[in-house]
Amino acid sequence: MHTYTQIYQFASSVGALEGYVYKKPGPAALDLPALTSWIDNICKAYEHLPAEVRDKFQADLDRTLGRALHSLKAALGEKDERVGRLQALIQGGGRMPVSADDFNKRKWFD
Numbered sequence: 001m002h003t004y005t006q007i008y009q010f011a012s013s014v015g016a017l018e019g020y021v022y023k024k025p026g027p028a029a030l031d032l033p034a035l036t037s038w039i040d041n042i043c044k045a046y047e048h049l050p051a052e053v054r055d056k057f058q059a060d061l062d063r064t065l066g067r068a069l070h071s072l073k074a075a076l077g078e079k080d081e082r083v084g085r086l087q088a089l090i091q092g093g094g095r096m097p098v099s100a101d102d103f104n105k106r107k108w109f110d
Contacts, residue, residue: 018068070100
């Protein structure tokens with residue numbers, strides 16, 4: 001699979017995850033088996049991308065995944081294994097957003 005295709009599929013999956021978990025009130029509002037599989041796939045996809053490719057979008061990933069993590073932590077708790085797996089993908093270059101609602105970064109097309 002072409003690298004651009006991998007990047008697109010990875011990014012769309014992370015963005016969809018962010019929307020799916022956004023401010024869910026708790027575990028009952030989530031399909032936990034599907035969520036676990038989804039996170040497994042995101043982590044595998046991240047690991048398969050070359051480091052030099054990840055470096056190009058890591059700061060933006062930190063922000064998108066960070067917003068998703070705020071929602072997941074509220075719904076599942078900070079010690080949930082899924083939260084920890086996603087947290088490991090954040091490298092700090094984009095600085096973790098302060099909340100699930102932190103959309104203050106300008107986009108490239110602004």
